[in-house]
Amino acid sequence: MTAPTPTTGVTPTVTPASPGGAPPPAQPAAPSRPRAAARLGDRIFSGLSTSAGVLILITLAGVATFLVTESLPVLTASADEIPGDGGFLSYLAPLLFGTVLAAVLALVLATPLAIGIALFISHYAPRRLSRLLGYLTDLLAAIPSVIYGLWGALVLAPYAVPSYQWLERTLGFLPFFSGPVTATGRTILTAGIVLSVMILPIMAAINREVFLQTPALHEEAALALGATRWEMIRMTVIPYGKSGVIGGAMLGLGRALGETIAVLLVLSASGGISFNLIGQANPPTIPSNIAAQFPEATGLDIPLLIATGLVLFTLTFVVNFAARAVVARRAEFDGAAG
């Protein structure tokens, strides 16, 4: 998209006729210096829009600096002032572990399902149905997280307990399912399932978009060579959409890392680092820990929580940045190809 620049040959001759020009431009000098005819209105308007853009720069710089300055007391405080023993890093470790574990669980569960949904909508469902389903997944992506949290805590968690008991009986030799199973079902695995349900619509929507962009010629060529539908998908749709799927998955991961309220409502966090997914002692996550502790926090607790927020910010930043890089490389590749 190339927006016309003000210098593209129209400005010099037409300036006097303009209705909105404030100061009459210097007519004799106009042909040599077309940009000199910038009007007051133009200057105000471009100034306004530029400053709005700069305000965004300042805001983001503000987010970073406020988080850093407000969390500085933690770095200078001695280890025994911080809850637990061993200072900030040992306070952070279980939080970071829980955050990453829940998000990775969500991603592992959601990625294949999102690909399946997207393929179903884009290549299997009847055309009319697929538009309706696409609209429906968009709607589901907009449902607030507190609703997912209520559903996870009150419907999913009690419902999952028998399944967890079954997992412990049959797969109890694995460290993930070693038990003992909690009676409430509010484990890190439940949190991961709720997160996966939450990121499923957005990931499916991204995958669907990518799959639909596969050039029709590629697909038709594959079918014309006698490929079955699955062979056509494997040979044209999947290679074409791979980087889009990866980018979508990383965006979903970023969402899952930062999700607060749903995890807070679902997870009963009390433990430290543990790979037991269905037990009673589950690690907390950074955002849910902030939301749980912040309202009653005093003194050094506040900088401590803000410091964990800074860690979360950095983590999601890196993940999102990597996702953009993957998607951008794909865009470049497309540009080169077509």
Added chain:
Amino acid sequence: MSTSTADQSAPAGLSQARTPLPTWLPWALAAGAVVLALVLRTVLGSGPVLTAVLAALIFGVLVNVVSRRAEGSRRATDRTVTAVVSAMFVAAMVPLVSLLQTVLSRGVGRFDGEFFSSSMRNVIGEGGGALHAIAGTVIITGLAALISVPIGVLTAIYLVEYGRGRLARSITFLVDVMTGIPSIVAGLFAYALFVVFFGPGVRFGIGGAVALSVLMVPVVVRSVEEMLKLVPAELREASYALGVPKWRTILKVVLPAAAAGIATGITLAVARVIGETAPLLLVVGTTTSLNLNPFEGRMATLPVFAFFSYRVPGANPEPSLDRAWTAALVLMILVLGLNLVARIIAKRFAPKGGR
């Protein structure tokens, strides 16, 4: 597509294709798989989830075996994948349908006049409503929109119409970064910002509006930018050719042409932040009575109200839980309604293609 006849004429050495399966056969196999799974359920005593998984597995194996014998391995793989993809879709829909159904069935219980006409002031146990929370949500979301729409639209105009060079590139990049800010971090930012001016422990509505704006601005910028880029360059050039200055061209030609898309984008951005809980929990807190002044004291909002009704239900939890579900239902109606409005705007007011 699956009944194409391409394989029938192929030489036997290339594929072992024989007659394709009749269309009713897979359905019959599916019915058989379900019956078998139900029989297994009574024998093994497996739960509904396991039964469904078993049914899908049995169906996949059956289809594969039958199709392999009748049509050859390539067709068999194709049919199996179709079964797997469809099963994945159904499996993914189960929790989402369960969610909608639960919110609807548990939410209608308190979906009454009292819920919309009274606050929780002096209410213990049954009764009470969420008028204060609804008012708070409307005020805070409205303020957030008031802050972020001008900033977002102007930034998008800058990026599309003016932006060149390093500044524009870095703004584009940072808007991308902002899209990924976790909502709790936005809340921490707003808190840290207002603590500088008002001291620790500050809680008021405008802080929540600022936090929501941090989340809303990038969404507005992105969608408005897309819409402005769709405006054909010919429109701008025609306007310049008539001697209209650039700022008037943007105001009178470009923005009206993109108005429907911009309105849609803003509506969707509002729908996105209206359900945010975490930043409001930190910066606004909650209260039991109606507070209409966003510059003074705590305010209740629907998501936070739903959160606390579940988290701190009091001695008699049932009425509080009912209120939480009804708040969730109201919130969902708001969000879905806004999405619907956005669709209608996009459809009704979109510029017509022909002339």
